[in-house]
Amino acid sequence: MTSPLWTSQEIAAATGARIGAGFAQASGASIDTRTLEPGDLYFAIKGDVHDGHDFVLAALEKGACAAVVCEEKAPAFAGSDRLVVVPDVLEAMRQMGRAARARTQAKIVAITGSVGKTGTKEAMRLALSRQGATHASVASYNNHWGVPLTLARMPRESTFGVFEIGMNHAYEILPLTGMVRPHVAVITTVEPVHIEFFPSLWGIADAKGEIFSGLEPGGTAVINRDNAYFERMRAHAQASAAGRILTFGEHEGADIRAHRIVVKPDHSVVDATIFGQKLTYRIGTAGRHIALNSLSVLAASHALGADLALVALSFAELKPPVGRGERTMLAIGDGEALLIDESYNANPASMRAALANLGAVELGRGARRIAVLGDMKELGETGPKLHADLAEAIEANGIDLVFAAGSLMKNLVDALPRAKVAAHAETSADLVDAVCAAIRPGDAVTVKGSLSMKMALIVKALKERYGASHAANALKG
Incomplete structure (x- = not known):
């Protein structure tokens, strides 16, 4: 029998909360009434847009075992005996996260990076789940509330824990890895x-290097040997409590090294060596960046003492999540077109990787590679140049047509031959009709842009207009 996630006594010990008589134990934890399950403990977090206290009654009606509320808002719910009253809800969630970490015997992996965090986290979760009960971050829960929530959700019986940690400013990772x-x-x-x-990429390297400050004494730091800022990252690891540093990549000095990466339309094959031992494996999704990040999963698994043969076998089952490379076959007339959904987010590195994946798609005669691209945000004064520089990747990967959304993408449009530009608009919504009308049987279409550009609108429209053929299921395994 599985023990409860939290008892009222454990919560009181962790937070000093005042707890109503109607609450005894919780089987889960939630901050969102839309996904809340009966038995969840609901945290009324105050966000940038919504205050969770506005949804307390809805959470309790939906079956929450109790709601964690702040002292000043508690009188509004005086009629309920299922309240956990604390001075600050987010701090209470952090306290419970620390308590969950203190009580577990699980081996813990933390993952950060400018690109590939979520995909690597999912590959790590898949690999370790074959070797023990594995708890991992949901979606991209990697920030100041996502990390403590993931910790608070970790069952005490877990064998492994996999945590994604993100940032967009210096010193954000520091408290989370702690x-x-x-x-x-x-x-x-x-x-x-x-x-x-x-101020520079050095600053980003330093911010990412903060993750090593939280390492348990004698722990292992895993670093990309191919990256230009390898030495900077290694210096952070050497200054930490790490007892070991492992490297991965194609560099001849990497501990876990890829000698050959073959990217197919819907999978990749890697020939690698791990401390000189040969290993060949298949990954159930396409992309050089995914293949390279699989090396980091092997490195982390090695550090944990996991069976690397089982880890390598698990990669064959890896599938891209929605918005991060999911592939769908659209039924168009008497034929089909391939839709690659990369709409979740974008930056220069991931944009180039997406274009490379599109370039790797094998096409029939007369078919086209079409890129539907939205602005990449938070690039500062380098933004215009970084967008214009994508013209090189467009050309190198044989992209035939480009639809572009956003003011920054105008820099790419201006850098491309006129024949390659299908349309430019200020918003993704303004491109929907043009993109849907342009697709022909045999085409391959990639949709990508920063989250705020809402490129998923185009993906949704394509799926609704053309549906998905049976071949989509075969392609996705």
Whole structure:
């Protein structure tokens, strides 16, 4: 029988809360009534847009075992005996996160990086779940509330914990890695993401290097050997409590090294060596960046003492999540077109990776590669140039047509041959009709842009207009 996630006594010990008589234990934790499950403890977090206290009654009606509310708002719910009253709800969630970390015997992995955090986290979760009960961050829960919520949700029986940690300013990772206290910390790469908030890429490398400060004494730092800021990241690891530094990449000095990466339309194959031992494996999704990040999963798994043969086998089951490379076959007339959904977010590195994946798609005669691209945000004064520079990747990967949304993408449009530009508009919504009308049987279409550009509107419209053929299921495994 599985023990409760939290008892009222444990919550009182962790937070000093005043707890109503109607609450005894919780089976889960939530901050969102839309996804709340019966038995969840609801945290009434105050966000930038909504105050969770506005949804307390809805949470209790939906089956929350109790609601964590702040002292000043508690009188509004005086009729309920299922309240956990605290001075500050977010701080209470942090306190419970620290308590959950203190009580677990799980081996913990923390992952950060400018690109590939979520995909690497998912690959790590998949690999370790074959070897023990594994708890991992949901979606991209990697910030000041996502990390403590993930900790608070961690079952005490977990064998492994996998945490994604993000940032867009310096010193954001520092308190989060201090809560997680990983046994293994991974940096996938350092790229010009959120560069608007940093004086240089050195600053981003330093911010990512903060993850090593939380390492348990004797823990392992895993670093991308190919990255230009490798030495900077290694210096952070050497200054931490790490007992070991492992490197991955294609560099001849990497501990876990890829000698050959073959990217197919819907999968990748990697020939690698791990401390000189050969290993060949298949990954169930396409992309050189995904193949390279799989090396970091092998490195972290090695540090944890996991069976690397089982880890490598698990990669074959890896599938891209919605918005991060999900592939769908659209039924158009008597034929089909491939839709690659990369709409979740974008930065220069991930944009180039998406274009490379589109370039790797094998097409029939007369078919086209079409890129539907939205602005990449938070690039500061380098934004116009970084957008214009994508013209090189467009050309190198044989992209035939480009639809562009946003003022920054105008720089790319101006840098491209006129024949390659299908349309430019200020918003993704303004492109929907043009994109839907342009697709022909045999085409391959990638949609990508920063989250605020709402490129998912185009993905949604394509799926609604053309549906998904049976081949989509076969392609996705």
